[in-house]
Amino acid sequence: MDKYSNSCLLIRTAAVRYYSLKMKLPKHMKIAMGAGGAAVFGVLFGWVIFPVVLKSQLKKEMALSQKTDVRQMWQKIPFALDFKIYLFNYTNPEEVQKGGIPIVKEVGPYHFDEWKEKVEVEDHEEDDTITYKKLDVFYFRPDLSGPGLTGEEIIVMPHAFLLSVVTVVSRDKPSMLNMIGKAINGIFDNPQDVFMRVKAMDILFRGVIINCARTEFAPKALCTALKKEAVSGLVIEPDNMYKFSIFGTRNGTVDPHVVTVKRGVKNVMEVGQVVAIDGKTQQDKWKGSCNEYEGTDGTIFPPFLTESDRLQSFSSDLCRSFKPWYQKKTSYRGIKTNRYVANIGDFANDPELQCYCESPSQCPKKGLMDLTKCISAPMYVSMPHYLESDPELLQNVKGLTPDINAHGIQIDFEPITGTPLVAKQRIQFNLQLLKNDKLDLFKDLPDTIAPLFWIEEGLALNKTFVNMMKHQLFIPKRVVGVVRWLLLSFGILGVLGSVVFHFKGRGVQTTA
Template identity: 40%
Template sequence: MRFPAKLAIGSGCAMVFIIFVGFMMFPKMIKGKIKDMVNLKPGNDLRDMFVKVPFALSFKVYVFTVLNPEEIENGGMPRVKEVGPFCYEEWKSKVNLEDDESEDSMSYDPVDTFYKADGPDCVDDNTELTIAHPMILGMVNAVARMKPGALTLTSKAIKSIWSNPTSIFVTVKAKDLLFDGIIINCGVSDFAGKAVCTNLKSEPSLKMVNENDVAFSLIGAKNATPGKRIKAYRGVKNYQDVGRIITFDGQPKQAVWNVSECDKISGTDGTIFPPLMTKEQGLASFAPDLCRSLVAKFVQKEKYNGIPVGLYSADLGDQSKNADEKCFCTTPETCMKKGMMDLFKCAKLPLYVSLPHFYDCHESYLRGVKGLRPDPEKHSIKILFETTTGSPVWARKRLQFNMPLEPYEKVDLFKNFTPTVLPMFWVEEGVDLNRTLTKPIKDLFTIKKVVKVANYLVLLISIAGLAGAGYLNFKDGQSVNITNIKDTKVSPRPVNILNTLHNGYNNGTDNGAYEDKY
């Protein structure tokens, strides 16, 4: 077999091999390996990380201290100043696990545990803050919504429980407001005070200090306390379902908003996402504190520790204009403007949620308060997400909690307020995977990159080999082979002298010539 033919066969075989194995089989092998790894089956490494996250999330709280309480009581516009961050570690775990093999599901109770953290930017939690008392403000607003006729009784209860306060604004330490609790004196004997205190003592979010007193804090009741039970798919049978919530508190949908679209539970609990997602799918997660699911949408491509990732962002929408979000309105006629959501149906308190500093909110909210400076870098919800493995490598979930400030003639302390939305505090939950945790992801991309380069290199060499073989074959077809003939020396025939003489004698003319010669 000639060399061009051998070269063509070798190059062709290499091309077929690299196309079949390198371009077709290897990506399928990678995907198959990821599918096998990314599920919540007992004994799986991912299951262990899901049940107990092996690192702490950063949890930061910023409180808005009120600078002009007296002016507000006389109808002035609130002036606030952000104080923080107050820093904590947040450890996430799941307890009371149950598996259902036939359904490919697991049930669990989520637990968030907080510990005080230190840092160069962290503020001492003994710092004093001036705020509108959350219990007084919340109680009056709730009664005004549900039983406005009971506002006079509520005013009397406030005077009894808080000993004739002259203002709804109080100065407290940050640690008491956030975790330890602000004491509420329920050792009262009057009818109005006892009626309110009876309800307060039955409230699970308040902590009983002694027989008479209860303590209120913003986060303390949640600390190390199991949340409502969740059942989610494990993703063994279908990797695309991993972590997706099936039921929350025993129900496949909520009964909060009374509209199926808003009561629907979509996505995961936010600690896990399916692998091999497309950027168009978005990242859906259910937020129990908001009684709704949020979807983070793809913004742009970025890199994190050398890993190609996608930047995703979420917001609270615009229920005043978006028809799909109208079901979040308190009533069909009372919808919050862009970027704001009323949690009254969810939390049973007139609590408004927004992004920090009213970022991405209707401008009217920002005009009602002085001292806010919205910044997309500091105040938006952002996630850096790697779609192949389904890994959020960096995230900042930020939410601000606000309360309505309304005038009520029947409550002495509320008579002169100018209607506005008063920012109370905002929180930031952060995840930063270090290089040790992102190394397996980076190694995967390194392998894929090396194989990709090798695939194209072999493919180019194969194409070059086929081209070279074709050229050599063409060249051979155009050439003419000339065989060299060696010069052959011809030996003369031997002369028989006798015959020659005889012939010459018999030839007459020749004989005469011969005789004359001699």
């Protein structure tokens, strides 16, 4: 007789003995046994079996396998994100040109629906990874924008293209500044200052004309170099007319970079982890550990978050990882969440961030990050209105009012699934008003960091998806929670009642 047969025989024997014993017991003791069984079942099912089954099921559902709903939402978000842009209008350009402190007035928000999709998606089961490219599409929503904003407002702001060219040449090839001065005069028709007066929608998406139809040597040489370098934000039009915009080249075009992330099928805690970009497992822009891809791609996070967990996500736009930290308990539409917050950081005083600088002494001021090596343009990022930045930055610009609620970065996660229910990711882009004695247009500038615009990418799960989450996860979880306590309570009360009845009956018999 094999082991299986022996086991079956033992089980049958035990069952027969239990039934025989039960048949001989008085009624109140049978009730006690039944109640005790209910209590044991409530404990085992509610506190042991169900949590194990739930965790096992979540591990399957949160992975990026082709069978899961999470994969479909990750690949193509079924709703638009809120994308808001705030421009800074300079009210005293003449004074700034002579070295005065800039005075700015915020104009916005310009509200866009942002639809995000991952295309050219390929699974690689051998190493449990998935590769994709990104596609973003923006639609302007004047009805959700600031009062009366149409995108046709004239904005006065530092000429980002002009300032970037001069800053790069001043740093890398100062001997060419004289030629660059002539090129600027030719392309921009002898500008009187370093500011542009431009329609909001032109600088954001439609494009500002860069006149490269010049035959003189200097303008032609600069335009040829720009075309060769494939400068970000620049579109080559017919007849040597270039167009420059901030977001125009991103709208409706596939990002050429190939991103590789973990699917999480083998280990769900690795889901979404960035493995490589364009086949390279590290960047080559910074020093040491700053070149590593740490964290997820920012669109999915591992489940089972605790307050002590340090989240990480890699931003390809900023060429760095962010590590938000837990702040407090929150809730959204009746679902309990954990709030995480983040900021740009203090590069000079944070050893983990110093590898983004040439040396600790060359790090930018607190709250600033130099993006030159990331985007090949001398741009700085900060929190909006220089929130949590060096006070000197705020002193050098008038009209900014930092507010943690309006300008902070915060994400509310549902901890069991790791799903972000509400997110406000805010970042400001700034440029140096470079002072340079070799160019008349630049010799009197204040040489300070000046804000150009800031953006907010917002997410708030709508009622449909919140209800879906409630019905699939939280309602069953609550039902089990109620049932387990009912079973346990019924069991304990039943056993206690039967025991009391038993001893009370014996006391009556003894008295008799």
